[in-house]
Structures are given as C-alpha cells and as structure tokens.
Amino acid sequence: MNAPLPEHIRRALETVTLDDKYSLDYGRAFMSGVQALVKLPMLQRLRDAQQGKNTAGFISGYRGSPLGGYDQALVKASPYLKAQNIVFQPGVNEELAATALWGTQQLGFAPAGTQKFDGVFGIWYGKGPGVDRCSDVFKHANMAGTTPWGGVIAVAGDDHISKSSTAAHQSDHIFKACGFPVFFPSTVQEILDLGLHAFALSRYAGVWSGLKTIQEIVESSATAMIDPDRVQIQIPTDFEMPPGGVHIRWPDHALDQEARLFDTKWYAALAYIRANRLNYTALQGPNDRLGIMASGKAWNDTRQALLDLGLDDDACRALGIRLHKVGVVWPLEAQLTREFATGLQEILVVEEKRQVIEYQLKEELYNWRPDVRPNVVGKFDEGEGDFSGGEWARPNPTANTLLRANADLTPALIARAIAKRLRRLGLLPAGADLTARIDAQLAILEAKQNALNVIEVAGVKGADRQPWFCSGCPHNTSTVVPEGSRAMAGIGCHFMATWMDRATVGFTQMGGEGVPWTGQQPFSTEKHVFANLGDGTYFHSGLLAVRQSIAAGVNITYKILYNDAVAMTGGQQVGERPEGHSVVQIAQSMRAEGARKITIVTDEPEKYAHIHGLPEGIAIQHRDTLDAVQREFRELEGTTVIIYDQTCATEKRRRRKRGSLVDPAKRVVINELVCEGCGD
Ligand SMILES: Cc1ncc(C[n+]2csc(CCOP(=O)(O)OP(=O)(O)O)c2C)c(N)n1
Numbered sequence: 001m002n003a004p005l006p007e008h009i010r011r012a013l014e015t016v017t018l019d020d021k022y023s024l025d026y027g028r029a030f031m032s033g034v035q036a037l038v039k040l041p042m043l044q045r046l047r048d049a050q051q052g053k054n055t056a057g058f059i060s061g062y063r064g065s066p067l068g069g070y071d072q073a074l075v076k077a078s079p080y081l082k083a084q085n086i087v088f089q090p091g092v093n094e095e096l097a098a099t100a101l102w103g104t105q106q107l108g109f110a111p112a113g114t115q116k117f118d119g120v121f122g123i124w125y126g127k128g129p130g131v132d133r134c135s136d137v138f139k140h141a142n143m144a145g146t147t148p149w150g151g152v153i154a155v156a157g158d159d160h161i162s163k164s165s166t167a168a169h170q171s172d173h174i175f176k177a178c179g180f181p182v183f184f185p186s187t188v189q190e191i192l193d194l195g196l197h198a199f200a201l202s203r204y205a206g207v208w209s210g211l212k213t214i215q216e217i218v219e220s221s222a223t224a225m226i227d228p229d230r231v232q233i234q235i236p237t238d239f240e241m242p243p244g245g246v247h248i249r250w251p252d253h254a255l256d257q258e259a260r261l262f263d264t265k266w267y268a269a270l271a272y273i274r275a276n277r278l279n280y281t282a283l284q285g286p287n288d289r290l291g292i293m294a295s296g297k298a299w300n301d302t303r304q305a306l307l308d309l310g311l312d313d314d315a316c317r318a319l320g321i322r323l324h325k326v327g328v329v330w331p332l333e334a335q336l337t338r339e340f341a342t343g344l345q346e347i348l349v350v351e352e353k354r355q356v357i358e359y360q361l362k363e364e365l366y367n368w369r370p371d372v373r374p375n376v377v378g379k380f381d382e383g384e385g386d387f388s389g390g391e392w393a394r395p396n397p398t399a400n401t402l403l404r405a406n407a408d409l410t411p412a413l414i415a416r417a418i419a420k421r422l423r424r425l426g427l428l429p430a431g432a433d434l435t436a437r438i439d440a441q442l443a444i445l446e447a448k449q450n451a452l453n454v455i456e457v458a459g460v461k462g463a464d465r466q467p468w469f470c471s472g473c474p475h476n477t478s479t480v481v482p483e484g485s486r487a488m489a490g491i492g493c494h495f496m497a498t499w500m501d502r503a504t505v506g507f508t509q510m511g512g513e514g515v516p517w518t519g520q521q522p523f524s525t526e527k528h529v530f531a532n533l534g535d536g537t538y539f540h541s542g543l544l545a546v547r548q549s550i551a552a553g554v555n556i557t558y559k560i561l562y563n564d565a566v567a568m569t570g571g572q573q574v575g576e577r578p579e580g581h582s583v584v585q586i587a588q589s590m591r592a593e594g595a596r597k598i599t600i601v602t603d604e605p606e607k608y609a610h611i612h613g614l615p616e617g618i619a620i621q622h623r624d625t626l627d628a629v630q631r632e633f634r635e636l637e638g639t640t641v642i643i644y645d646q647t648c649a650t651e652k653r654r655r656r657k658r659g660s661l662v663d664p665a666k667r668v669v670i671n672e673l674v675c676e677g678c679g680d
C-alpha cells in the first residue's frame, strides 16, 4: 500500500497544474529548458511593467535541434504570450527572422507618435547552422544597436557532437565574430536568470546578446523558481557613457557604428558583466594552487568529475583547487578573472570544442609578472622539452591533447585531465592516502569506459542501429533513382538516403541542394544528376538553389519532396504562414523561374481532379511510374522539376489521432518473419 502523502505536499499538489510554468508570476514550476525560453519573455515583460514601462516582445527564428520544438512550444503558449504583448512570428529562414528582429529596434525611426510601446524586446532562435547563415544581418544589427527598453537575445541551439546535424557546430565563435557577448547557461534555472541578464545587458550596452544552448541543458527539465525579482540587476557605476549614448539612431554612418561598438559598447558590456558578477569563483580555499574555469555543460561535467574523483568541496579546498564559473564566455571580463587567478600556480580551462575562454585567459595573463602569472592548460597539455610559443609552435600538438576539441567532453575525460594536472603540480604524492583513493576512482572510471568500448566494438545487437525511414515514408519511394543515375542529397529526413543503397552521393547545407552540380558539370562527361529537395527546405531557402541551377543552365532534375510537413523537426506545417504552401504554389513558382519541364508524381493522382490553379502542361502521374518519369527527365536539357507529392507517414498518424484524417479501411499486416524491413 502507498503511504499517504504529507499534508502540505498533498495540498500543494491539489493546486499544481501543467500550465504553472506559464501562468505563475511567482513560485516554483517544473519546466524544460525550451519552456524556460518561452517563459523568459513573459518574465521580462512583467519586470518592465513593475518599473512602469509598457513594453512588448517579438520572437522569430527558425527551427532546428536542439531548438526543434521551440516554435511548437510558443504556439502552445500563445494565450499567455498574447496576454503579455508578445508576438511570435516564425521566420521563413533564420536570416530573415534576424532581420525582423533588427526591425524591432528601429521603431524609433518611424514618424513620431506611431509607437505603441515604450520598447520592444526580442528573441531570435536558430540551430548552429542558422547562426552561421545569419552573420551578415547579425553584424549589421549589432553595429546599429538596440533601444533602452528593447534589447535582443539571439538563442543558438548547438550540437557539439553532430548528433542531429550534418556538421558539429559551436556558435560561440560566430557570435564573437559578430560582436555579441555570449552567455552560456548550465541549468534550466540559469536560462531564466542569465536570460534576464542578457536582456538587461543588451539594453544597457546597446549590443545583441548571444545565448548558447546545447541539448543537455535546453532539453533537460527541472523545477525552476519563477520570480521577476529574483535577478537583481546592477547598473555599472564605474562606466561612463559617451554623450550620445550607445543606442540605435538614424542617420548613422558605418564607421561611427563601428567606433561605437569597438570603443564603447563592448566595454559597457564588460562593465555590466563585472557589476553583476556574471562570472564568479564558486569555491576557494586558503592555499589554492590549481584553478579550474568552466561554463555551461562543461561546468556541470567538471563538478561531476571532481565528485567522481572523490573530491567534494572540502576535499577540493584542502587540496588547493579553486573553481570559477563563467556565465559570459566572451568577452571574458578581466577584473573577475584576475581576482580568480591571483595566487594560483596553474589554471585548467575546461570547455567543449575549440578554445574560447582559454585564448582570452592567456591574452589576459600574458603581461603579468612571471613570478605571479599562472600557467594555463586546456586543450593541450604542456609539451615535453622546451617550446617557446603556444600550441601552434609545435609541429602538431594533437599528440598532447588534454581535453579534446572534437566531439564533446565527459566527466571521465575531465577527471583524468584534473588528476594528471594535480599529479604534475605535485599535489598527489606517491604513497599518500588521497593519491591511492584518486587512483582507485580513476581505475573505476577506466573500467566503465572499457566496458562501453566493448559494447561498441562488439557491435552488440541493437546498440548501433542505423536510422531508417519510418514505415510508409514517402521518401522510401521518392529517393530511388533509375539505374545508371545518381542523386545529390538534401537536408531533411530524406538525407538518410545517403546511407541506403540508392546511388545518393554528397550533400549540401540547407538551401544549397543540387548546386554542387553547377561547379561540376563543366568539368565532367556525366550528363545529368538528380537532386533531392524537401518542401520545408524549399520554402526556407531551396528555391534559390533551383534558381542558381537554372541560371547556370545545368542539366539537373530537382525532386521536390512534398511530404506536407517539415518532418525532421517535428512535423511543422510547410510555409511560415497560416495557409501553408501548396504543390500548386510550388509548381507556379517553378514555372515562373523557368524550369524546363515540371511533372507531379503522387500516390493520389485522383485528388488533382479537384485542385485548380496548376500552370498549363503539367502532367500528374501515379507514383508507380516514377522510374519511367525519371528516365524521361534525365534525357532532357536544362533544369527540370519533379514534385513528388505524398504525405509524411508520421504526420498522417498524427492527423489520424487528431481526427483530421480518416483512418483507412484497408490494413496491411506485416509478417515479421518474411519482412525485409524496406520501410515502404
Ligand atoms: C540552416 C539550417 N536551419 C535548420 C536546420 C535544421 N533542419 C534540419 S532538417 C530540417 C527540416 C527539413 O525539412 P524538409 O525539407 O521538409 O524535409 P523533411 O524532413 O520533411 O524530409 C531542418 C529545419 C538546418 N539543418 N540548417
């Protein structure tokens, strides 16, 4: 029998709802990191109202893991957002979304008296590749600046291990190149807390704030404290603003903007970071020798690594380990860093991917007196012998890797690096109890790692299953090419064709589909290729790829895979507008662009009897004829288009559950003993 709940918990549970995270202004609520990003603008608006300001919010961006579900979460929360004057308008792509956010800071350019609010604060969101494609608008918008009651945060979803991406990415470097201070929260609570600081910094210093998220943080869930007063913002008292201030204005010459950014805004941002101690020393003792700096996920992993070594806070203090948590990884604030570094013999920087903190730390410490300057290690260990210079001075420092830049870091890797440095500093003398305990812990970690390796190496059944199309997936038929032809892959679920036996070779970034052929055909005897292009990607940017091929006059057939969903990111509707984007609209655009021939291939040709508006001369074919259609198209000169129209099977299942699609009367039963798992 279950024991009865304590009275206070029972009473608290009676009033708990799943909507608490959005409906509560004060209190504790359970939420995911993505939901915290939905709550953040509501808290900002509440804080502004408490200060007597009537502000509004604007959110735009483009989906992609680990922020694949942010748009859907925003739609679900729309009543709460609307009540707080927060508008969510998905972008056609990341770049145009960022441009719209730039617009929110330009409301003051409009005729006097037309502004409905004291300011509009904004959130841009996108996956790492979306950050990459935005650098032009990011630079312009950041140079131009923000407004005192507006401010913009750009939220990046990074995939350090290429788990769901065609290239691993780390947005810190792009944000830095665009001049955005980069926040890196470690927890769901910090998404709220540092998020509010990111808005405040953006308003104060006239810059956009970057906020980096990765799957382990933004897709985790936790109870978080909702309280608009929780973050007590300190406006710097040690920084003098120039007479004209730092905010957006018109007219504004490019070099004036640059001077404002380089000479003032970054220093204002640093003053903000300093005043609010966004980087802080979390643990220190009387005789510290080894300092460890980390941020975001690496901070959590470092804490875990120390525990795995048997080093709790007291043990760290006794041993001489000092810990510094970095909330803003760029620009690295110097005074807080100096306070942390003073008295240390060595600093170990723990950060995933390429160095951000480490290089800044080295630049900060370089001119310190040699007798007080700590040694710095991070990506690489000290080399053997006498090397004058940094890592580039060695022929190839990778043999000396301490904390790898490729893939991610684990607590075990970090534990090994910490132990190595402690030993090198003479803090783990041979024969000491502590040394024996740490060695024993390392042996346990090693054994665990070896056990995992055995699973990988032995290929234990099911451990390394290759992803495949869902049963009934349209891509299973549509991505097949006739014998003797090959296809180029595009971004989306159909990318999986690259590891199937269907002559699909090479791929591009989202929106470049088929364009490698423009650089190949003049140098090849191959006459023609097919290119796969998803409907979501077509709407995002792929239309321009087709335009490029038409402009270059190459022989290529685009297969526009109309599965009526942006399937890979959760089945969002194609086309960022209420009515979506139809096959007819695509056919009309392709005709207007100058595609030589267009044919629609579908599993339901009969439905076209009731569809109007198709341009003249476009044939509708049953999908059974796909091979013949492709054989005809590969002989044609110029750029041709096959629109393959069949709905995503998973989307169909969703629609049936919601009652918006009829359940088929006919069922297929799969005999598992004979099924070859072809997916169709
Ligand atoms: C610039 C950029 N933004 C976002 C993504 C994330 N992303 C990967 S696949 C995909 C959806 C592709 O949808 P669609 O073209 O319709 O193909 P489907 O998955 O439906 O087959 C998105 C948004 C990305 N890879 N690159």
Ligand code: SF4
Pocket: 468, 469, 470, 471, 472, 473, 474, 475, 493, 563, 567, 568, 648, 649, 650, 651
């Ligand atoms: S989600 Fe849809 S498009 Fe993606 S593999 Fe499954 S059925 Fe195919």
